[in-house]
Amino acid sequence: MIATGLPATMDVKRALDSNGSQATEGLKLDFGCGRNIRDKFEGVDRLPLPGVKHVVDLWRFPWPWEDSSVSAIHCQHLLEFMPQAFVARDGVSLIQVPESPEDQDLFFAFFDECFRILKPGALMTVVVPCGRHNLSMDNPCHRRSFVETTWLSLHEPCRLETGMDAVVRCNFDYECAGISSLDQTVFHPEARARRQSESWNVISKWVVTLRANKEPGNGLVAIGSRCGTDKGTFHSYLGVYEELLSPWRDKDISILEIGTWTGRSARMWLQYFPSARIIGLDIGGPPLINDDRFTFHQINQRDQKKLRTLVTDGTLDVVIDDGSHDPEDQRLSFEALWPKVRKGGIYFIEDIQSEASLPYWESRGAKIHKLLKNGRYDDILVVLRK
């Protein structure tokens, strides 16, 4: 779950009901509840107001809940009042100006603490004014403003690929829905999206659903989920990869992947195979990965000449084509790279766009995995073993 859907019109109640966190059993906390405590939640506030069960200052740490003990958190119209402060290295004092690189912005300390207390997979909902709306500015006590991309910093794969060096450890997958006042005369989705992202006083609030991604274990599915590759979100290839590649997990193998994008799958391969060498190839620039086991080449996958000089014949254990997904490109790359695969090695081609290209692969002895999960027509993986 990482998306930024902007529904045409949606009220806060509908957006919250659709996130399902109300249905969860166990301890559910309504942060900064004031006098309106959410149904089936326990109220948390710094003031002992009627109905408040936990009188807690949420800007001070640690909070009085155990690790992984909370089933859901609801946090409506609290974060805009969060002071512009840092948590000092002692983990307790709030300071105005950071004194060391370890002093943590209060926003990150808050979400790290939410992550600590939430159970794996538990949901948190956040409602805040949109930073492009008067609601965000009209109250002089508001200290923070938020846009749709604010939440990226809470998602570990995005931090890694942008090289963000803030002190923050949590890993939330998220969806961000905008409560839009856009009148129904703007029907075209692109026109609506543009108005919503560029104009003032169109999106009034964000309803953000965050999921604590504490995916346990060190299998490929768990690592892939933490790294955020779409091989395990939009697509469902990780089970097939794990079944075929797990016997080589501790081996000193060589993997070449066409299509590195921001490095999510490369990070997954580096973590899953502790001794492997990963060669990344992309038409675009290199991902931010500093690891001696990773090398990168900026190459168009159609360029057979360059592919042929990349490595010696028979030296690759695994090739993964997750590049343009154009059938012609896939064939050109395969012709150039198949001789590079050693006997017993495996060649994967992801996201087959059309059934029309399948006979070509079948005639070469490929196994076709028509997974077609998540409603994806192109959730098809071709596998050739040499």
Ligand SMILES: C[S@@+](CC[C@H](N)C(=O)[O-])C[C@H]1O[C@@H](n2cnc3c(N)ncnc32)[C@H](O)[C@@H]1O
């Ligand atoms: C789906 S993304 C790869 C995702 C990545 N493997 C992961 O799982 O996180 C596809 C990548 O292929 C690259 N690409 C597209 N056309 C290409 C071409 N002709 N040659 C090489 N790379 C290409 C794009 O720049 C993009 O980075």
